[in-house]
Amino acid sequence: MTANKFVYASEADIVKWSKLWQRDYRFGLLLIFPPDPPKSQVDALRAKYDPVSQSVIGAHITLTVCFSEELTGSTELEFFASRIDPFTIYYGPLVNYLPAPGVCLGIQPQQKLAELVKSLESASVFTGAKPRPYPFSAHMTIAENITAEQTNSLMVELKDKVPVGDFLCDHVSYAVPDARFHFTERARLKLGR
Numbered sequence: 193m194t195a196n197k198f199v200y201a202s203e204a205d206i207v208k209w210s211k212l213w214q215r216d217y218r219f220g221l222l223l224i225f226p227p228d229p230p231k232s233q234v235d236a237l238r239a240k241y242d243p244v245s246q247s248v249i250g251a252h253i254t255l256t257v258c259f260s261e262e263l264t265g266s267t268e269l270e271f272f273a274s275r276i277d278p279f280t281i282y283y284g285p286l287v288n289y290l291p292a293p294g295v296c297l298g299i300q301p302q303q304k305l306a307e308l309v310k311s312l313e314s315a316s317v318f319t320g321a322k323p324r325p326y327p328f329s330a331h332m333t334i335a336e337n338i339t340a341e342q343t344n345s346l347m348v349e350l351k352d353k354v355p356v357g358d359f360l361c362d363h364v365s366y367a368v369p370d371a372r373f374h375f376t377e378r379a380r381l382k383l384g385r
Contacts, residue, residue: 226359
């Protein structure tokens with residue numbers, strides 16, 4: 193992971209972002225972009241049921257809080273990632289977190305993912321980062337910009353119609369928003385030695 197190639201949104205770009213919370217994401221975060229499948233399947237569901245979120249980022253599993261500063265070196269993050277061996281991620285079935293509206297794919301193993309997050313977030317790039325507003329719970333969002341009523345309706349409509357399966361997680365991705373607040377993968381951290 194070469195850190196000196198990253199370009200971040202400028203101050204002028206950030207002022208154009210419509211929501212204040214978006215500014216917290218300027219320097220990116222670490223997440224998992226799933227392979228195909230389920231990537232294309234989840235992207236299609238997101239495009240249909242929450243096109244606003246899909247326009248910001250495709251199918252993913254959020255891991256860390258936002259970086260508090262530019263990534264200027266990656267050796268420390270590479271070290272922390274190397275301490276966790278690759279493992280299998282299981283996705284599905286459909287879940288929600290009511291009373292918070294939204295529909296997601298459940299993700300397992302939660303404990304292994306929590307260990308990965310704890311290891312990664314011990315890197316100095318997270319010093320002073322805004323704390324997580326809720327306990328860590330890995331999931332793959334299908335729709336989040338919906339009401340509680342829409343959540344209940346989608347849970348019925350999509351029951352047994354979402355992908356269920358597994359994939360090998362052998363890396364995590366560093367994703368950063370561009371001037372339009374669209375996230376793309378900028379680098380990968382390999383898991384294990």
